[in-house]
Amino acid sequence: MTDLVDRLLRELPAAAVVTDPDVLASYRYDMAGFCAAGEPAVLVLPESVEQVQHVLRTATELRVPVVPQGARTGLSGAANAVDGCILLSLLKLNRILEIDPVNRIAVVQPGVLNAELSRAVAEHGLAYPPDPSSWESCTIGGNIGTGAGGLCCVKYGVTSEYVLGLEVVLADGQLISTGRRTAKGVAGYDLTRLLVGSEGTLGVVVEAVLALRPAPEPQLALAAEFPSADAACEAVCEVMAGGFTPSLMELMDGTTVRAVNAMARMGLPESTRALLLVAFDGPGQVAEIAAVAELCRAAGASEVVPAENQAESELLLQARRLSLPALDRLGTTMIDDVAVPRSRMAEMLRGVAEIADRYALTIGVVSHAGDGNTHPVVVFDAADPAETERAKVSFDEIMALGLRLGGTITGEHGVGLLKRDWLARELGPVGLELQRRVKAAFDPLGILNPGKTL
Structure with a gap:
């Protein structure tokens, strides 16, 4: 421990190397529940790429594990400490280096907040579309690490579609550049896409070139109440089959609607079993809202309220924005992240309701309905061991259900610790072995975020 700190201090200022036990304790976890965290040896907060390289060279020489961290808003345990590790916080690498309206790119460091970038590019009439629910507090580096999504994915896609190039420090301290600044480019293997979503297991992102879009018009939305989740999911399918591309399409089940009512007194009918929210941001939005309203009525909506x-x-x-806070008020929560084909979303919601009944639990579901990404939220009393165990079992059953329906165990939150065992089931033995070989090529000593994902 003393040798590690002394070596780090050779090229880092004293303020960047933290060993205070209370501070270390506050950095041990991200926001995932039921994920173990080890005891870190030291927290490092570098302010330059060269300092990050020094940390990685030191870690390699001493064979010390490194856990990269952003704002620790993740929900999979990927940023949790492991015993004896260096916690490598990238929060101080937080500069927007360039905004280029001609080439429609931004060059940023990993500690830049998503919302900060969005506001900065808006001044140029541009937008950075990926918008996780935690966009006010999550970092671009964390978004890249998990391959984050958001409410607008149905039209604009996820983080991986906007990362053109990266500057990455490898486990041994070498700095590499991947990707490009151009609109097109297919030279060599796509290492940029490989690194997006790798959760800090292949390298440490220290700079990113991000694609921007022209800022869209403000959204116009409608809300449709349904007597069943099946009817709401039928409406989703009709909207997508009808050739519409909403900027947002979100679904809340009856459990979530009641929780929001209880917290915010929004006056939604208690008889509502599903609430569908659809928005458009294009020039034809008024006509599109009217057409989708008719589709919702035809699918059985009991009430359709278009905004003017x-x-x-x-x-x-x-x-929709109050959904998770409202469910949090009911008890301890575990947030699942299972994506299924849109056409099977009704089966997913029915299956979750059956699981909730079987285990006598409250499970609310909020969904990015436009892309089939469901977030079942398991609510339980953490002080009740029996109920806690039922919650864990139900969480696993929800993931198994998603795989049976042709889906995936994570649409945007990542694997981390929480879903590591489930990744093996989704990939199969050959796919898992190939991924392990890739990991070994980037990190032969296995010091980068060990025990996460694979």
């Missing part, structure tokens, strides 16, 4: 302006749209979308 942006202010009304924001009021309608408020229910």
Whole structure:
């Protein structure tokens, strides 16, 4: 421990190397529940790429594990400490280095907040579309690490589609550049895409070239209440089959609607079994909202409320933004992240409801319905060992259900510690072995975020 700290201090200022036990304790976990965390040896907060390289060279020489961290808003345990590790916080690498309106790119360091980047590019009439729910507090580096999504994915896609190039420090301290700054480029293997979503197991991102889009018009939304989740999912399928491309399409089940009502007194009917929110941000949005309203009525909606302006749209979308806080008020929560084909989302919601009944638990579901990404939220009393165990079992059954329906165990939250065993089931033995070989090529000593994902 003393040797490690002394070596780090050779090229790092004293303020960047932290050994205070209370501070270390506060950095041990991300926001995932039921994920173990070890005891770190030291926390390092570098302010330059060269300092990150020094940390990785030191770790390699001393064979010390390194756990890269952003804002620790993740939900999979990927940023949790392991015993004896260096916690490598990238929060101080937080500069927007360039915004280029002609080439529609931004060059940023990993500690830049998602919302900070969005506001900065908006001044140039541009937008960075990936918008995780935690966009006010999560970092671009963390978004890249998990391959984050967000509410607008149905139209604009996820983080991997906007990362053009990366500067990455490898386990041995070497700095590599991947990708490009151009609109097109297919030279060699796509290492950039490989690194996005790798959760700090292949290298440490210290700079990113991100694609931007012209800022869209403000969204116009509608809310449709349904007597069943099946009817709401039928409406989702009809909207997508009808050739529409909403900027947002979110679904809340009856459990979530009741939780939001209890917290915010929004006046949603208690008889609502599903609430579908659809928004458009293009020039034809008024006509599109009217057409989708008719599709919702035809699918069995009991009430359809189209917004007439942006202010009304924001009021309608408020229910979705309150979903997770409302469910949090009911007890301890475990948030699942299972994506299935849109056409099988009704089966997914029915299956989750059956699991909730079987284990006598409250499980609310909020979904990015436009891309089939469901977030079942298991609510339980953490002080009750029996109920806690039922919650864990139900969480696993939800993932198994998603795989049976042709889905994936994670659409945007990552694997981390929480779903490591499930990744092996999804990939199969050959796929898993190939991924382990890739890991070994980047990190032969296995010091980068060990025990995560694979």
